[in-house]
Amino acid sequence: MILVTGGAGYIGSHVVLELNKTGKEVIVLDNLSRGHKELAFGDVFEEGDLQNFSFIDTVFKKYNIEAVVHFAASSLVGESMTSPEDYYYNNLFGSLNLLRAMRINDVNRIVFSSTAAVYGEPEHVPVSESAELVPTNVYGETKLFIETMLERYSNAYGLDSIAFRYFNAAGADADRRTGEDHIPETHLIPIILDVALGKRENITVFGNDYTTPDGTCIRDYIHVTDLASAHVLGLEKLLSGQRGKSSYNLGNGKGYSVLQIIESVREVTQRIIPVVEGKRRQGDPAVLVASSAKAESQLGWVQKHTDIKEIVSTAWNWHQRRFSK
Numbered sequence: 001m002i003l004v005t006g007g008a009g010y011i012g013s014h015v016v017l018e019l020n021k022t023g024k025e026v027i028v029l030d031n032l033s034r035g036h037k038e039l040a041f042g043d044v045f046e047e048g049d050l051q052n053f054s055f056i057d058t059v060f061k062k063y064n065i066e067a068v069v070h071f072a073a074s075s076l077v078g079e080s081m082t083s084p085e086d087y088y089y090n091n092l093f094g095s096l097n098l099l100r101a102m103r104i105n106d107v108n109r110i111v112f113s114s115t116a117a118v119y120g121e122p123e124h125v126p127v128s129e130s131a132e133l134v135p136t137n138v139y140g141e142t143k144l145f146i147e148t149m150l151e152r153y154s155n156a157y158g159l160d161s162i163a164f165r166y167f168n169a170a171g172a173d174a175d176r177r178t179g180e181d182h183i184p185e186t187h188l189i190p191i192i193l194d195v196a197l198g199k200r201e202n203i204t205v206f207g208n209d210y211t212t213p214d215g216t217c218i219r220d221y222i223h224v225t226d227l228a229s230a231h232v233l234g235l236e237k238l239l240s241g242q243r244g245k246s247s248y249n250l251g252n253g254k255g256y257s258v259l260q261i262i263e264s265v266r267e268v269t270q271r272i273i274p275v276v277e278g279k280r281r282q283g284d285p286a287v288l289v290a291s292s293a294k295a296e297s298q299l300g301w302v303q304k305h306t307d308i309k310e311i312v313s314t315a316w317n318w319h320q321r322r323f324s325k
Contacts (some may be wrong), residue, residue, distance in 0.1 A: 001025045001027055001043075001044075001063050001064055002026050002235065004016055004069045005029045005030070005050065005068065005071055006029075006070070006113075007029065007042060007071065008032060008039050009035040009071060010182065011224060012035070014224045019231075019232060020041060021232075025043045026041075028045050030047065031047065034183070046059055050097050051093060051097065056098060057104065059101075067109035069231055070111065070113060076186055084138040087138045087139060088138070091146065092142055092146065095149065099149060099159070102159070103153070108158055108160055110150070110159065111163075112150060114143045115143045116288060117137060117140030117143065118165060119132070120134040120135050121136060121285040125288065128249070147245075150163060161245045164250050164295075165247060165250065166251075167249070168222065168251075169227050170221040170312075171223040171310075171314040176321045179314075179315060179318030180319075189221070189261060189265070189315050190315065192262055192273060193269070195271075195273050197319065199323065202273075202274040202276045205276070206279065207284065212286055214260070216259045217285070218256065218287040218288070219288050220288060220289045221256060222250060223303070229301070229304075230248070234299060248294055248295040248299065249292050250295060252290070252303065255287060261308070261312075264308050265312055265316075
């Protein structure tokens with residue numbers, strides 16, 4: 001069986017759907033603080049928190065777990081800067097409990113949900129895995145430290161791991177079974193879709209004087225189903241005998257500005273999207289685009305949904321189903 005922590009969340013639920021296709025039995029573990037039970041698509045659901053070591057240890061003793069896919073974490077960049085203690089405690093202590101339970105119960109394979117935030121403000125784009133790791137926020141710091149923990153556990157205890165560093169996950173399941181549903185919502189595309197549905201009056205563009213063609217930030221948007229497929233490939237690589245710790249970027253490899261995303265939503269939804277200009281947010285790099293060549297060459301990863309309008313369309317289909325009632 002495969003244990004998926006945070007498996008009732010946005011990315012976790014998509015990964016579970018991909019794992020279901022492989023015939024693997026899946027245990028979804030989630031405390032439902034940010035996840036949604038109706039989006040837990042595993043064979044078994046365990047509600048609980050990684051802060052509770054006895055709970056997680058019981059889960060490992062209850063099931064025959066061969067590997068873990070670890071998503072459970074606090075993940076809001078702004079919140080991490082105003083509440084750093086919460087992020088250090090939840091992300092680091094929770095992950096340490098998980099790794100301890102794995103070691104005690106002789107489970108030595110884990111796929112870890114990391115982030116492009118470990119790079120901070122990279123000097124060169126597209127960003128490769130060899131770029132300097134200098135996170136500029138607490139969220140990125142916690143993810144980088146967990147990657148360090150995986151390295152140390154590999155050296156000391158023989159843990160085998162793959163860490164995926166995401167850029168901007170976007171879109172939704174083509175069959176509208178799951179998609180983004182965050183409280184609060186901080187991601188650009190669902191916020192614009194809220195405007196399209198009339199749930200918000202406008203979208204604020206934070207800064208229009210960046211050194212980019214239209215003055216707004218450029219980001220790399222990867223379809224969440226493509227992201228999920230990489231996790232299945234990573235898990236297969238671990239189960240087939242990969243040793244030690246490896247890290248991979250996951251991104252589209254294409255950059256789209258904030259204004260380009262807004263225009264894409266206008267075209268897909270055929271709705272009016274009013275825009276308000278705001279000040280730059282501290283620490284926002286002008287351009288963040290991934291190089292995913294390593295994942296493509298070493299894992300055989302192939303993206304199937306790279307067109308931004310297709311990505312937006314899947315998100316819009318889900319958004320209407322979930323939020324237009």
